[in-house]
Amino acid sequence: MNNARSIKQNAGADALPNFRNLGITLRILLISNGMALLLALMQAGGWADVPQRMMQIATLLTPILLAMLVLLWAAQPWLDRLGYWRGVLAVNLSVVAMTLATYYLGGELYRPPNRDDGNFDVVRYVLLSVTVSSTLLMYFRLRTHALSHALHDARLQVLRARIRPHFLFNTINAVLGIVRTQPRQAETALEDMADLFRMAMSDARDLVPLQKEIQLSKQYAALEQLRMGERLRVDWQMQDLPEDALIPQLLLQPLLENAVYHGIEPLPQGGCIKVMLRRSGDELQLKVENPSLPRSEGTHRGNKVALRNIRERLDLLFDVEARYQVESGNDFYRVEITLPYVKERPKIKERSS
Amino acid sequence: MSGNEQTLRVFIVDDEPPARNRLRDVLKDCSEKLPLQIVGEAGNGREALDRLVELPVDVVLLDIRMPQMDGIELAQHLQKLPKTPVIIFTTAYDDYAIKAFELHAVDYLLKPIRLARLFEALTRARDAVPVQNEVLRELSPEPRKNLSSHERGKIYLIPIEQVLYLRAELKYITVRTAEREYLIEESLSALEKEFAARFVRIHRNCLVAKEAIEGFEKGGEDSAESAGWMVKLKGLGELLAISRRQQHIVKEFG
Numbered sequence: 001m002n003n004a005r006s007i008k009q010n011a012g013a014d015a016l017p018n019f020r021n022l023g024i025t026l027r028i029l030l031i032s033n034g035m036a037l038l039l040a041l042m043q044a045g046g047w048a049d050v051p052q053r054m055m056q057i058a059t060l061l062t063p064i065l066l067a068m069l070v071l072l073w074a075a076q077p078w079l080d081r082l083g084y085w086r087g088v089l090a091v092n093l094s095v096v097a098m099t100l101a102t103y104y105l106g107g108e109l110y111r112p113p114n115r116d117d118g119n120f121d122v123v124r125y126v127l128l129s130v131t132v133s134s135t136l137l138m139y140f141r142l143r144t145h146a147l148s149h150a151l152h153d154a155r156l157q158v159l160r161a162r163i164r165p166h167f168l169f170n171t172i173n174a175v176l177g178i179v180r181t182q183p184r185q186a187e188t189a190l191e192d193m194a195d196l197f198r199m200a201m202s203d204a205r206d207l208v209p210l211q212k213e214i215q216l217s218k219q220y221a222a223l224e225q226l227r228m229g230e231r232l233r234v235d236w237q238m239q240d241l242p243e244d245a246l247i248p249q250l251l252l253q254p255l256l257e258n259a260v261y262h263g264i265e266p267l268p269q270g271g272c273i274k275v276m277l278r279r280s281g282d283e284l285q286l287k288v289e290n291p292s293l294p295r296s297e298g299t300h301r302g303n304k305v306a307l308r309n310i311r312e313r314l315d316l317l318f319d320v321e322a323r324y325q326v327e328s329g330n331d332f333y334r335v336e337i338t339l340p341y342v343k344e345r346p347k348i349k350e351r352s353s
Numbered sequence: 354m355s356g357n358e359q360t361l362r363v364f365i366v367d368d369e370p371p372a373r374n375r376l377r378d379v380l381k382d383c384s385e386k387l388p389l390q391i392v393g394e395a396g397n398g399r400e401a402l403d404r405l406v407e408l409p410v411d412v413v414l415l416d417i418r419m420p421q422m423d424g425i426e427l428a429q430h431l432q433k434l435p436k437t438p439v440i441i442f443t444t445a446y447d448d449y450a451i452k453a454f455e456l457h458a459v460d461y462l463l464k465p466i467r468l469a470r471l472f473e474a475l476t477r478a479r480d481a482v483p484v485q486n487e488v489l490r491e492l493s494p495e496p497r498k499n500l501s502s503h504e505r506g507k508i509y510l511i512p513i514e515q516v517l518y519l520r521a522e523l524k525y526i527t528v529r530t531a532e533r534e535y536l537i538e539e540s541l542s543a544l545e546k547e548f549a550a551r552f553v554r555i556h557r558n559c560l561v562a563k564e565a566i567e568g569f570e571k572g573g574e575d576s577a578e579s580a581g582w583m584v585k586l587k588g589l590g591e592l593l594a595i596s597r598r599q600q601h602i603v604k605e606f607g
Contacts, residue, residue: 166418169445170369173464177375227369268397268421 014084016091017140019072023319024140028069031139032132036061039128060110064098064129071098088137092130099129147316163200164261167224174227189226192219199249207246207317207342210284214238214277217252224260231270232260239278246342247284248313252277254306255288255335263290263333284341289334307335314339361387361475362409365394366401366427367416367443375466376414376443383472398422399510402430402501406508410438412478414462417444425450425493429486430501433508437483441474453492459484487543496547500528502535511535513551517565517586518593519544521558531588553606555584556596562586569595569603 017024040053071094072079079087103110103122110121171193179186199208199216214236221234234256252275259273276287307326314322314337322339363380367373373394380391392410395401397419405413413431417424428440442461444450454461460474460481499510515530521541528535545552545560552560565586572583572592582603583592595603 165446169464170372173375173445173466174369174371176465177371177373177378180378181374227371229370265418266420 014141015144016079016084016087016137017144019069019076019079021319022321025069026320027139028136029065031136032061032065033058035132035135060102060106060125063102063106064095067098067102068095068133091137092133095129095133096126099126163196164257166261167257170227171223178226185226189223192223195219196223196253199253202249206249208249210241210245210247210277211243213247213249213252216250217256217275220253220256228260228264228270231267232264233270233272235272235274237274237276237278239276241277241284242279242341242343244343245279245284247286247339248317251310251313251337252286252288254310255286255337258306258335259288259290259333263292266293267291279341282341283338286337286339287334289332292328292331292333294331310337359388361389361478362392362411363389363475364392364401364405364408364410364413364438366396366398366413366419366424367394368396368419369416370396372416372443372464375464376471379466379468379471382468383475387472387475389475398424398427398430401427402508402510405431405434405438406506409436412475413438413440415440415442417442417447417450422498423493425489426497426499428484429489429497430499430508430510432483432486432489433501433503435503439478439481440484441478449494450492457484457488457491459488459492490543490547496550500535500537500539502528502537504535509535513548514564516562517589518559518561519552520560520593529589553602555599555602556594557598559593561593563606565589566606569607 019025036057037054040050040057044050044053072091075090075094079090082090100122103125110125171189175186175189175193178189195216196219218234218236221232225232256273256275264271264273271291274287274289276285276289278285311324314324318339322337325336327334327336365373365376365380367376373396377391377394380389383389393404393408395404399422401413401415413428415424415428419427424442424444428442431437431440442450442454442459443464443466444461445464451461453459460477462470462474497513499512500516502509502511511528511530517529517531519541520527520529524538525536526539526541526544528537541558541560545554548560551562551564553563554560561584565588567585567587570583570585570592571581582595582600584595585592
């Protein structure tokens, strides 16, 4: 689980991709095979010829590709220490070595006995391999750049997107409403608000302990309950939550805020938001479900900014290892997020420098 | 307004108890300089309407964002009262409404409520002109959820989804539900515009709920005005004539 580190990589200067990440591996497999297919199309004389050409290419490509993936997986810590350009060189040299090894060890598979072309075959195979690996590295470099830009934007959006002005002003008004009669409660409310805004203004790239995010979400719920009283109920169901789990900050609170704003507030009798948190194996599951007005009466004037923001951050941080699902029925709305169980890593900062 | 009576009678409508608290506190502060009296409060639109029918007030402080019936809709129903109170809207953050308020010079207060601002609004309230219904209609991006009919000193709310048809008759419009008829004083074309998604015009003087259409029958006289088609509505015995101009709806809904 190297995700904690890959976050900082996105933000920093050039870095090799995290070869232990499932998304990276999938991309490598897809892109190299896509290029192989393109090559097969160019060589083939007709549609019928394509599968055979593809097979031919695959006999050489597949062993090299799989061996490289294993090698890179194993060499990841070492590659990280090399720095970017030396890392690129190392990857390309390994590709050359792996191509040569496969070519010579493969014997007659790659060198039919009746064919003597000097060293034409081996040279073009090496060239092809280096082209593929360089293209991939270039792609990952561009992708890192694109994503870190998005991350920057996401940071700028923190305040605007996550804490609604509606919530801010209504809560201040509510605190003013109780300050004369219940000063102590008003104090707690202001303290909770300070915590909430401190979190909203801090670095959006940071992972925070799951327990802290739960605590913050409970403070948020208490603020809303101050305004809405009995109308808002929150049912917390937590199962086997690990103490050391880290999650992106302000992941749970905005889900809750959305559930209050779109779900509970328009309901005259209010309702109960169910928050289900559990660990299953290597993953954490977060589920937030709220009742909603039947759709025909819809007051959902779809402010989806908060949800889009969450989805983008998850993509950025965990790539395909996090999943995001929305289910909505006639009278309920449910968001479910699955993300990898990332443990505390004290060395995060050191590795990015 | 309150005539000779000097004391301003104020009514509070907000769904959040601490927000009502806040208004009470600040109103108390105002009362040191301006004679006023809080005559009541309500936590939702329906309750407010029931109270205000019996309780004469000068000013209603009215929250916009409330469940079920929002402040703008409530304000429209309050226009049916024999003595329409002055309405001062309150809102925490509502871009759309605030722009419209500015445009039509409707008084509103931003939450958190400030003493000086409330005082100013109350002072002005004595000479304020009630907001026009057309303006209120414009303030709300969504159609009302209810129609309201003032009958023998009571205001009846008619949930729009219960309305089968609306028919213009001389000065009034008949609102027909499965149970009974109500009379309202509004314009049919304004209603047609507001509830375009729900009703379809079958005749110069009649709109029917699309959902309520059960079928069409040939009958009635064939004249220049009528093509002889009648519409049958669910849960209603009577048939309504379709005009020649609107005959195309037989195909659309048949």
